[in-house]
Amino acid sequence: xxxxxxxxxxxxxxxxGDERVVCLRRRPAVDHxxxxxxxDVAQQLGADVPLSPAEELGPFALGAVHALELGWIxxxxxxxxxxxxxxxxxxxxxTEAAVREDHADSEYAGVLRFYELAKRVEWQVRDxxxxxxxxxxxxxxxxxxxxxxxxxxxLVVTQQLQADQIAVDMAAQLFTTAPHAEAKLxxxxxxxxxxxxxxAWLQLVEQAGGMAERDxxxxxxxxxxxxxxxxxxxxxxxxxxxxxxxIPRFRLIARSSRGTVLEELCNRLAIDDGIHHGAGMAxxxxxxxxxxxxxKDQLISAANRMLPIFAKHALWRxxxxxxxxxxxYERDVAWLKQDLEHGVRLARSLGLDVSDIDLSF
Numbered sequence: 001x002x003x004x005x006x007x008x009x010x011x012x013x014x015x016x017g018d019e020r021v022v023c024l025r026r027r028p029a030v031d032h033x034x035x036x037x038x039x040d041v042a043q044q045l046g047a048d049v050p051l052s053p054a055e056e057l058g059p060f061a062l063g064a065v066h067a068l069e070l071g072w073i074x075x076x077x078x079x080x081x082x083x084x085x086x087x088x089x090x091x092x093x094x095t096e097a098a099v100r101e102d103h104a105d106s107e108y109a110g111v112l113r114f115y116e117l118a119k120r121v122e123w124q125v126r127d128x129x130x131x132x133x134x135x136x137x138x139x140x141x142x143x144x145x146x147x148x149x150x151x152x153x154x155l156v157v158t159q160q161l162q163a164d165q166i167a168v169d170m171a172a173q174l175f176t177t178a179p180h181a182e183a184k185l186x187x188x189x190x191x192x193x194x195x196x197x198x199x200a201w202l203q204l205v206e207q208a209g210g211m212a213e214r215d216x217x218x219x220x221x222x223x224x225x226x227x228x229x230x231x232x233x234x235x236x237x238x239x240x241x242x243x244x245x246x247i248p249r250f251r252l253i254a255r256s257s258r259g260t261v262l263e264e265l266c267n268r269l270a271i272d273d274g275i276h277h278g279a280g281m282a283x284x285x286x287x288x289x290x291x292x293x294x295x296k297d298q299l300i301s302a303a304n305r306m307l308p309i310f311a312k313h314a315l316w317r318x319x320x321x322x323x324x325x326x327x328x329y330e331r332d333v334a335w336l337k338q339d340l341e342h343g344v345r346l347a348r349s350l351g352l353d354v355s356d357i358d359l360s361f
Contacts, residue, residue: 107286108183110283111186111283111286112182114186114275114278115185115186115189117275118190118272121271121275122189123196123268124196125200125203128261128265128268129261129264130203133260133261133264135208136156136157136208136257136260137149137256137258151209154208154210157204157208158212159215159218160201162219164194164201168194170194170225174235175188177231183283197269197272201265204262207261213318215313218313220313225238231287232287232299235283236284237303237306239279240277241343244277244342245339245342250266251266251270254267254270296353297356299352300356303343304356307357307358314332314336314339315332315333
């Protein structure tokens with residue numbers, strides 16, 4: 001789910017013979033780190049240019065954004081890493097220019113800034129190059145090799161579709177649950193984004209050859225987030241955690257699928273999910289500023305219930321590839337640990353007491 005489980009999300013390493021391919025789920029990823037499996041995708045499936053340090057740090061697909069979004073990247077990344085937002089240099093579009101003047105000094109100015117930004121970068125599914133590019137990468141080789149490669153890309157697309165279908169439900173729930181008018185304004189754009197993303201994935205999965213196997217742990221995480229007791233828990237899980245970690249995965253998938261509809265779609269989703277995450281950080285700060293200790297403790301308890309399932313989600317492979325799971329287990333666990341540690345840093349940056357977070361599973 002882009003904003004949800006991910007997103008997440010969202011990386012599953014699959015090995016077929018001597019091939020390793022990342023099957024991206026809506027699972028998040030720390031954008032200054034690159035999963036070993038993701039690099040293999042870039043090498044094995046066609047990406048010919050390694051990520052530069054600048055691209056690894058930025059949450060957006062750098063080649064697909066305007067100066068507005070490029071200037072905003074440093075602000076978003078710094079905020080996520082726990083820096084004081086007030087000490088960051090202003091992006092080209094200042095808060096005053098993005099937010100209505102009567103809200104510029106309010107505690108919701110950050111939320112409204114992302115509301116305006118979301119409307120500015122909105123796109124339509126018809127804007128994708130459906131008639132001008134193949135849906136997924138095309139290869140030469142034996143029929144068996146071509147079928148194997150196509151199945152791997154079908155799995156990539158299926159995981160994204162699964163996540164965004166869930167994200168639609170989560171976004172609608174956030175819109176319904178949020179008591180503040182400023183947050184509801186933003187969530188109108190989130191609902192539209194997730195519905196549009198689902199529409200695009202539905203068309204793409206059909207063109208790619210149909211659905212592949214669903215990730216059962218992604219569905220469990222979705223249920224847990226939808227059934228969370230407090231708004232603070234829902235915002236943290238969907239927007240702060242899952243949305244943040246999926247962004248660099250999208251950029252890697254885009255670089256591995258040059259000249260395809262998939263590349264263009266992932267570039268656009270990297271931008272959208274960066275806005276989702278930024279808005280979630282801004283709103284979560286508002287919610288936690290007025291939350292009592294019980295509410296904050298409840299959020300940490302919810303995180304501890306979620307993490308074991310998230311670990312299973314991170315290490316899951318389709319049944320057809322379960323036999324190679326042990327080959328990549330140590331590297332997968334190391335990458336999972338990095339993701340979880342990043343989530344702890346995000347929680348700490350929001351002023352939460354993370355001393356009770358249990359990463360021992």
